[in-house]
Amino acid sequence: MKPIERVLKALEFEEPDKVPLWLLMTARGATELGLSISQYFSSASNIVKGQLFLQEKYNHDCVYAFFYAAKEYEAFGGMSMQKTSGPPESGRPIFSSAEEILAAELPDIDHEAFSIIHETHRMLNNEVSTWLPILSNVVAPLSLVVMLVGFEKWIECIIDTPEIARQVVEYLTDHSIDLSNRYFEDGVAGLGYFNPVASGHILKIEEYKDIALQSDKRYFSSIHGLAAYALAGSRCESLLPTLVKDVKARAVFVSSQDDLASIKKEYGRNVVLIGNLNNISMTHWDEETADNEVKNCIMAGANGGGFILADHHGDISSSVPQKVIQQIERARNKWGTY
Amino acid sequence: MRSCLPQEDLEQVIALVLAGLRESTIRWFDEANLTRDDTIHVIELVLRRLDKHWIERKIPLTVIYVAARIIEEVVERFEDENGKDSAKIGTVVIGTMSEDFHSLGKNLVRRTLMPFFHVHDLGVNVDIDRFISCAKEHDADIIAVSALMMNSVLQLQSLRNAIDDTSWKKKPKLIVGGAPFTIDSELHKYTGADAYAPNAIVVAERCMALMDVK
Numbered sequence: 001m002k003p004i005e006r007v008l009k010a011l012e013f014e015e016p017d018k019v020p021l022w023l024l025m026t027a028r029g030a031t032e033l034g035l036s037i038s039q040y041f042s043s044a045s046n047i048v049k050g051q052l053f054l055q056e057k058y059n060h061d062c063v064y065a066f067f068y069a070a071k072e073y074e075a076f077g078g079m080s081m082q083k084t085s086g087p088p089e090s091g092r093p094i095f096s097s098a099e100e101i102l103a104a105e106l107p108d109i110d111h112e113a114f115s116i117i118h119e120t121h122r123m124l125n126n127e128v129s130t131w132l133p134i135l136s137n138v139v140a141p142l143s144l145v146v147m148l149v150g151f152e153k154w155i156e157c158i159i160d161t162p163e164i165a166r167q168v169v170e171y172l173t174d175h176s177i178d179l180s181n182r183y184f185e186d187g188v189a190g191l192g193y194f195n196p197v198a199s200g201h202i203l204k205i206e207e208y209k210d211i212a213l214q215s216d217k218r219y220f221s222s223i224h225g226l227a228a229y230a231l232a233g234s235r236c237e238s239l240l241p242t243l244v245k246d247v248k249a250r251a252v253f254v255s256s257q258d259d260l261a262s263i264k265k266e267y268g269r270n271v272v273l274i275g276n277l278n279n280i281s282m283t284h285w286d287e288e289t290a291d292n293e294v295k296n297c298i299m300a301g302a303n304g305g306g307f308i309l310a311d312h313h314g315d316i317s318s319s320v321p322q323k324v325i326q327q328i329e330r331a332r333n334k335w336g337t338y
Numbered sequence: 339m340r341s342c343l344p345q346e347d348l349e350q351v352i353a354l355v356l357a358g359l360r361e362s363t364i365r366w367f368d369e370a371n372l373t374r375d376d377t378i379h380v381i382e383l384v385l386r387r388l389d390k391h392w393i394e395r396k397i398p399l400t401v402i403y404v405a406a407r408i409i410e411e412v413v414e415r416f417e418d419e420n421g422k423d424s425a426k427i428g429t430v431v432i433g434t435m436s437e438d439f440h441s442l443g444k445n446l447v448r449r450t451l452m453p454f455f456h457v458h459d460l461g462v463n464v465d466i467d468r469f470i471s472c473a474k475e476h477d478a479d480i481i482a483v484s485a486l487m488m489n490s491v492l493q494l495q496s497l498r499n500a501i502d503d504t505s506w507k508k509k510p511k512l513i514v515g516g517a518p519f520t521i522d523s524e525l526h527k528y529t530g531a532d533a534y535a536p537n538a539i540v541v542a543e544r545c546m547a548l549m550d551v552k
Contacts, residue, residue: 081437086489151442202399233521280522317488
């Protein structure tokens with residue numbers, strides 16, 4: 001079975017030949033190609049080369065065209081910080097208050113910061129779209145504001161002036177929809193909709209519903225492709241009923257801290273579950289641990305399809321040992337053949 | 339430290355803080371007119387209850403944030419009226435690791451440490467030399483570092499080495515915290531830290547343990 005067939009089958013809640021495996025690696029492409037992080041992210045062809053190399057080396061079921069979350073911050077005028085050992089991160093906030101965002105012009109989806117991403121998508125589409133799904137990410141409005149004004153100011157806005165927070169989220173929603181739809185036009189098969197701030201770890205469910213539910217509903221009903229709700233490793237359990245019933249998300253990243261088996265039992269026929277390997281712990285796993293962790297995920301989530309094995313965050317860092325990643329793939333074959 | 343306050347009163351103030359009722363909490367402290375020891379005891383109880391609720395997943399970050407703001411105000415009002423207390427149990431230098439501009443967790447920690455420690459807040463994006471020189475200047479007992487991103491976590495071993503390389507008689511202990519440590523409770527062992535705090539609420543307690551304060 002081709003990887004794309006394997007993934008599509010799983011998305012239809014059927015069992016493919018084996019559990020699909022997504023090894024979501026961003027800056028690792030640079031390490032493996034022997035490039036600096038800044039060199040790597042400066043050209044679409046490097047990303048294409050890196051992703052094809054990683055896919056061939058680790059034999060998994062996607063290419064991950066995602067650059068880094070701060071790309072969206074750059075499109076608003078932010079200056080990302082280059083790192084020596086990981087993807088660039090957002091630097092100082094651009095706006096001094098959330099209210100200022102309402103007066104700002106939204107970046108065009110063809111903004112310079114995005115053009116290299118579109119180019120990467122299109123190049124990958126030409127190379128692999130018949131047999132490999134191309135994945136990418138967008139940052140949800142509720143979480144995008146963290147980079148634009150800083151986490152603390154955003155939390156204060158949510159607590160002290162929720163009506164402004166709601167307006168800001170609503171204002172940014174069109175940008176997220178338009179950017180996502182352009183990515184689908186580029187040939188992207190699936191998106192991660194990154195929204196860690198929505199997690200029950202950060203907000204009360206009432207706060208989420210008050211500020212971001214309408215935006216999320218509008219996003220998921222307006223995009224022309226598949227997006228998976230991603231909480232960047234935070235637990236999804238408390239939010240899941242809302243995501244399934246109201247937001248109508250078709251796929252969700254499950255945290256390693258969630259109880260995957262009980263989520264599978266309750267929601268496994270309604271929503272595709274992705275996860276739930278711990279990308280942080282992976283940095284100090286040995287092969288035996290990797291084997292056990294993969295086995296546990298597969299035992300808890302794979303029955304009947306509707307499950308994709310991946311890390312729970314959406315980035316396996318360069319500091320995860322190569323032998324661990326290779327063992328994850330071997331363990332998928334060992335435990336995850338239907 | 340034990341308080342002579344009735345349990346009923348303690349439960350009342352805990353409930354006020356948990357509900358985020360700032361003015362009512364301030365009024366409760368004003369009317370209670372507590373000694374310093376009792377004030378600290380009540381704050382400790384509030385922090386413990388917050389931690390319990392956090393562990394049980396009953397409260398999110400926004401509740402803790404509001405509670406920490408209230409506690410900060412209570413302590414500031416107490417110190418305005420009674421003077422800065424020289425009897426604080428130690429000195430902590432805090433900051434986020436270089437190239438990390440995420441201040442929220444660090445600021446929460448500052449607020450929860452304030453009642454118990456002299457806190458020197460270096461802000462965000464702090465390099466190793468600044469942590470070391472500030473610790474030296476203030477004869478710090480503890481360096482507390484907040485790290486949100488894995489890149490920042492990877493720098494912590496260098497800070498550990500820098501502390502070990504000093505020739506000081508009293509070397510400060512290193513405590514770390516931030517989202518990666520919450521997601522992986524074993525991670526701190528790979529940073530050389532003396533302790534980690536899974537959330538901002540327990541930092542004061544963990545710092546007291548590092549200093550052998552019962």
